[in-house]
Amino acid sequence: MRAVSEADSSIMFGEDGLLNELLVERFNYCVYVVLLLIGLYAMIAKNNLIKKLIGMSIFQTAIILFYVSIGVKEGGTIPIYVAEHDPHGNHAEHAAHPEEANATEGSEENATTATASHEADHGHHAPRSLTDEETSGYANPLPHVLMLTAIVVGVATLGVALALTQRIYRAYGTIEEDAVLAAILAEDAATVIPDVLSTKPKRAKAKSRKAKQA
Amino acid sequence: MSENSIALIFAFPLFGAVLCALVGRKSRNLCHPIAVASLAGALWGGIETLRRVIASEANEVSYYFGGWNADAYPRGVGIEFRADYLGTLIMLVVVGVAFLVAIYSKLPVAEETPEKEGSFYTLFLLQVTGLAGICLTGDAFNLYVLIEVAALTGYGLIAMGSARAAAATFNYVILGTIGASFYLLGVGYVYMKTGTLNMVGIQEVITADGLADSAAMQVAFVFICLGVLIKMAFFPFHAWLPNAYFHAPTATSSLLAPLVTKVMIYVMIRMTLTVFGVDFSFENTLWTEVIPWLVVIAIVCAATMALAQRDVKKMLTYLIVAEVGYMVGGIWVYNYYGFIGSIFHVISDACMTLCLFLGVGIILRKRKTTHFDGLRGLFRKMPFTMGGFFVGGFSIIGLPPTCGFFSKWYLITGGMLAERWEYMVALMFSTMVMVVLFFRLIERIHLAVTESGENIGHGHGDLALPDSETFFDEAHWTMLVPLLLSASVVLVIGIFNQDIVNLIQDFLEPFDLPKGTDR
Numbered sequence: 074m075r076a077v078s079e080a081d082s083s084i085m086f087g088e089d090g091l092l093n094e095l096l097v098e099r100f101n102y103c104v105y106v107v108l109l110l111i112g113l114y115a116m117i118a119k120n121n122l123i124k125k126l127i128g129m130s131i132f133q134t135a136i137i138l139f140y141v142s143i144g145v146k147e148g149g150t151i152p153i154y155v156a157e158h159d160p161h162g163n164h165a166e167h168a169a170h171p172e173e174a175n176a177t178e179g180s181e182e183n184a185t186t187a188t189a190s191h192e193a194d195h196g197h198h199a200p201r202s203l204t205d206e207e208t209s210g211y212a213n214p215l216p217h218v219l220m221l222t223a224i225v226v227g228v229a230t231l232g233v234a235l236a237l238t239q240r241i242y243r244a245y246g247t248i249e250e251d252a253v254l255a256a257i258l259a260e261d262a263a264t265v266i267p268d269v270l271s272t273k274p275k276r277a278k279a280k281s282r283k284a285k286q287a
Numbered sequence: 288m289s290e291n292s293i294a295l296i297f298a299f300p301l302f303g304a305v306l307c308a309l310v311g312r313k314s315r316n317l318c319h320p321i322a323v324a325s326l327a328g329a330l331w332g333g334i335e336t337l338r339r340v341i342a343s344e345a346n347e348v349s350y351y352f353g354g355w356n357a358d359a360y361p362r363g364v365g366i367e368f369r370a371d372y373l374g375t376l377i378m379l380v381v382v383g384v385a386f387l388v389a390i391y392s393k394l395p396v397a398e399e400t401p402e403k404e405g406s407f408y409t410l411f412l413l414q415v416t417g418l419a420g421i422c423l424t425g426d427a428f429n430l431y432v433l434i435e436v437a438a439l440t441g442y443g444l445i446a447m448g449s450a451r452a453a454a455a456t457f458n459y460v461i462l463g464t465i466g467a468s469f470y471l472l473g474v475g476y477v478y479m480k481t482g483t484l485n486m487v488g489i490q491e492v493i494t495a496d497g498l499a500d501s502a503a504m505q506v507a508f509v510f511i512c513l514g515v516l517i518k519m520a521f522f523p524f525h526a527w528l529p530n531a532y533f534h535a536p537t538a539t540s541s542l543l544a545p546l547v548t549k550v551m552i553y554v555m556i557r558m559t560l561t562v563f564g565v566d567f568s569f570e571n572t573l574w575t576e577v578i579p580w581l582v583v584i585a586i587v588c589a590a591t592m593a594l595a596q597r598d599v600k601k602m603l604t605y606l607i608v609a610e611v612g613y614m615v616g617g618i619w620v621y622n623y624y625g626f627i628g629s630i631f632h633v634i635s636d637a638c639m640t641l642c643l644f645l646g647v648g649i650i651l652r653k654r655k656t657t658h659f660d661g662l663r664g665l666f667r668k669m670p671f672t673m674g675g676f677f678v679g680g681f682s683i684i685g686l687p688p689t690c691g692f693f694s695k696w697y698l699i700t701g702g703m704l705a706e707r708w709e710y711m712v713a714l715m716f717s718t719m720v721m722v723v724l725f726f727r728l729i730e731r732i733h734l735a736v737t738e739s740g741e742n743i744g745h746g747h748g749d750l751a752l753p754d755s756e757t758f759f760d761e762a763h764w765t766m767l768v769p770l771l772l773s774a775s776v777v778l779v780i781g782i783f784n785q786d787i788v789n790l791i792q793d794f795l796e797p798f799d800l801p802k803g804t805d806r
Contacts, residue, residue, distance in 0.1 A: 116464075129461065215484075230435070243450075
């Protein structure tokens with residue numbers, strides 16, 4: 074697609090150049106990738122649990138931005154039936170031109186049956202797919218609808234994670250990950266295996282290997 | 288009634304969950320019967336669905352929620368639930384395991400999470416709804432939502448345990464969200480290129496438009512596979528699993544350990560076969576070269592880490608990670624028999640993991656610990672419990688006639704026919720590790736041997752036990768019966784393995800997978 078012209082610089086800066094493509098045509102996608110990586114970094118590298126959750130929110134928002142970008146169309150409007158596609162609009166049309174409808178249905182049938190079969194053809198109660206021409210002015214609503222679900226899922230996840238953070242804070246008195254880990258290690262080292270069958274004094278065993286994986 | 292059987296599989300647990308949430312505060316004792324009854328209803332729906340799938344001509348039954356059926360609307364309008372042999376079998380495993388765990392959970396829930404029966408069973412039933420839904424949905428985005436339903440309820444169920452469980456769950460939330468979000472991203476790219484979310488519809492568009500070489504589709508495939516691999520705790524991404532399942536309450540780990548990872552394996556099979564198609568998944572990508580080697584690393588590392596544990600429950604969590612390696616390997620050696628092995632292993636591994644976790648739950652309840660030191664002399668006290676536990680252990684090792692033998696047989700056959708010797712060697716290595724693990728357990732459970740190997744009981748091994756510890760003290764029947772049932776299921780699936788394999792073969796036949804060495 075990209076025109077390779079005589080000047081090398083046009084690959085970068087020309088009308089169809091890389092820079093143009095990235096910054097003008099695909100700007101949304103670049104932003105989404107940057108946000109995604111910021112979120113991922115925060116989730117993995119940050120020490121503070123709340124900062125991890127902030128990263129998680131950024132991560133999920135990046136995906137929402139990606140989906141919304143898919144559905145955008147220049148000049149597109151919200152997809153609601155305009156009057157001429159509306160079933161009730163059709164009724165008005167019939168009322169206005171009854172003889173025209175009869176003419177198209179055939180002259181041997183009387184007016185009432187013709188109107189009934191005409192209605193059945195149009196399928197008032199069984200919607201049909203719109204043609205490409207009819208939908209050209211609409212933006213695709215599906216990605217936005219999907220993202221409503223994803224936002225709900227994200228909120229629920231965040232809620233669960235915040236509740237967990239609160240429990241961790243109550244138990245360990247900190248929300249720094251390494252301090253929590255240190256507390257867990259100390260707890261493990263102090264644990265003595267209750268041996269119900271012990272016939273001799275049992276040595277307290279530090280389960281260091283297990284603690285390492287905690 | 289029967290034509291709605293697919294909807295009833297979800298309706299029963301969903302409304303059971305609502306009911307539990309409503310009555311849970313006032314009358315806690317009602318929650319357990321409600322859970323068992325609604326899962327029995329779901330089990331009936333599942334069996335009815337399998338019957339209809341077998342009776343149907345195309346070996347699949349579709350159900351459209353809200354009446355958006357395919358006759359009146361183009362494919363992709365409305366959400367389709369499609370039951371074929373693969374989905375139906377795994378859905379039946381999910382509902383069956385959940386039913387047994389629901390019976391089993393009466394005492395552990397009352398003791399470990401007192402006063403919380405209402406919320407526990409609400410989450411429990413929603414978890415089953417999510418997992419069963421993953422198996423049957425025919426819509427890629429709906430699959431994401433159901434994955435998150437299962438994940439969110441899973442977080443809640445695990446975090447009901449100790450403070451340690453909450454800390455482990457936090458890691459699970461972070462990694463689970465990354466995995467599910469990657470899947471969602473992949474679905475976004477698929478939708479961008481194909482314009483549909485229906486699984487069969489995506490496959491039709493890929494074939495019709497020749498999208499196999501499309502960069503966006505390749506990105507989608509990578510994102511989806513990566514997301515699913517994280518969710519199934521494949522080796523480098525396994526870090527969340529052992530701690531989360533180890534610290535979870537007994538009933539929770541008995542439900543999640545057999546099901547969650549296996550259902551994600553199902554998602555991977557569904558994505559590679561049905562959604563992207565065999566040609567796209569296996570012929571055009573480097574993955575078939577790379578993943579078997581990752582599988583080898585995964586199996587060897589997970590088995591070695593299991594060997595290092597001194598706690599039964601912790602050891603089992605690492606075995607789950609190793610088993611995930613088996614099944615991913617069965618898919619990516621790209622062979623007909625590997626796929627049979629993988630699908631059959633999903634079924635049999637769920638049953639035997641259930642068996643082991645139910646046994647461990649009983650040990651934990653009796654001895655207050657699952658450490659190796661607390662196991663001595665258990666066989667004399669609880670011969671039936673330990674008998675059931677050993678059946679699960681033998682199945683993990685792969686002794687005939689347990690189901691573990693036959694699934695491993697197909698996996699190894701697949702690896703051999705695909706000339707993936709490294710995968711075979713890893714399977715053999717892991718089998719030997721499991722022999723060591725379980726015979727070490729059997730030794731401790733039968734004899735009164737101390738940690739250092741010293742036999743404190745002279746002669747028959749139990750003379751040194753205090754009198755109070757030698758009498759027969761079997762587990763409560765609500766815990767024992769599910770364990771023995773799951774042990775007999777392990778044996779029955781093993782003995783009648785050919786019937787299940789026939790169904791799996793009927794499912795795999797149309798996909799034209801390589802059967803021999805001619806790749």
